[in-house]
Amino acid sequence: MIRDILVNLAQGVETDVACDYAASLAASFGAHLTGLSVAYEIDVPPFYMGALPTDFIDAQVLENQAAAEKAAARFSAAAAAAGLSHEVRSLSASLGVAANSFAELARLYDLTVVAQPDPDKPGPEEVISETVLMESGRAVLIVPYVQTKPFTAERVVVAWDGSRPAARALAEALPLLHRTKVVEIFRVVTHADDEDTAGTEVARHLSRHGLSATVRKLPVASGESVASAILNEVSDQGADLVVMGGYNHSRLREMIVGGVTREILNTMTVPVLMAH
The missing domain is CATH 3.40.50.620 (HUPs)
Structure with a gap:
């Protein structure tokens, strides 16, 4: 049975298709749902450090933290409204570290849900989805970025x-x-x-x-x-x-x-x- 589901939370989108689909999946199975919210750190090569103003980097870090908090709040509200047992896990890391950490976390869940990368809106989804597929040792359910229907598998x-x-x-x-x-x-x-x-x-x-x-x-x-x-x-x-x-x-x-x-x-x- 599916009792424990993990979902990667998207940022900067009007609708988090993976989150919504995972919530409907968790409701169908009576499963606990965990959302991972990542505040992405700026991974700047050393030879570029001097070319980027410190205030720009600081502002970007704050913006990423705010986006992660917004994604977590949206997830919690949606899960609570659906009456789901749920929790949020937070992480501050570069994209590469976050992807590997997500894959390690996924090893202790029955199913992991991620979103298909949207070619018109570049983001971390491609790295996240491929890393968890290759490295978690578990199945991954990938949701199309155009998905509108809740979980069904008739x-x-x-x-x-x-x-x-x-x-x-x-x-x-x-x-x-x-x-x-x-x-x-x-x-x-x-x-x-x-x-x-x-x-x-x-x-x-x-x-x-x-x-x-x-x-x-x-x-x-x-x-x-x-x-x-x-x-x-x-x-x-x-x-x-x-x-x-x-x-x-x-x-x-x-x-x-x-x-x-x-x-x-x-x-x-x-x-x-x-x-x-």
């Missing part, structure tokens, strides 16, 4: 590639899958006529947990986008959630040449539960 697509990250994601998603009406095991295959029993085996495993799942295979030609195939299936099925492994290849390789995880993180339209 229709779920499990993107199964047989990898270790996919296996971890499936295992950690089980409490969510028990809230579903429809579970689809989605397999991307190279040729439609290839013998492929992996999806059937996943469905067999889920049946032992009292879950019924259908299996769908989609042949994708070499060079075609697997991420697009997954997202198209999500759209066609009207899915509420995707479950998949993250960074089966190295993160550096995906940053340089692209990859399924990177493309999903950039173009996702529904919440995605990932594990590495």
Whole structure:
């Protein structure tokens, strides 16, 4: 069961989609919700220190502290209004230190919720989300920056590639899958006529947990986008959630040449539960 949820609190936004979604998730499971609010310190390279006035740095520090306090207050008000058991944890650190600290903290929570980076509003979300995914050892639920609906998981697509990250994601998603009406095991295959029993085996495993799942295979030609195939299936099925492994290849390789995880993180339209 999901009893303990952690969420990274956004700053400088009108609506904190991760916070709102995490609150609805916590309410659904009767879970305790913890929000982490970070007052980001200015990480200035030594050779730039002399070029920045001290009063500018001090003003920026105060501004960041005020933003963190505002995010914490907004979280507390929303959690209290929803009748949730909740707490705020505060941290003052540079982005790199904060991301690593958040990942360490996430190891002792059932589920961690973060927001998808908004390309039109650069912020710390990309570093935070990728670090917690890679370093926490737990599943991470990433919420699209355009998300408006509260938590629901009536229709779920499990993107199964047989990898270790996919296996971890499936295992950690089980409490969510028990809230579903429809579970689809989605397999991307190279040729439609290839013998492929992996999806059937996943469905067999889920049946032992009292879950019924259908299996769908989609042949994708070499060079075609697997991420697009997954997202198209999500759209066609009207899915509420995707479950998949993250960074089966190295993160550096995906940053340089692209990859399924990177493309999903950039173009996702529904919440995605990932594990590495």
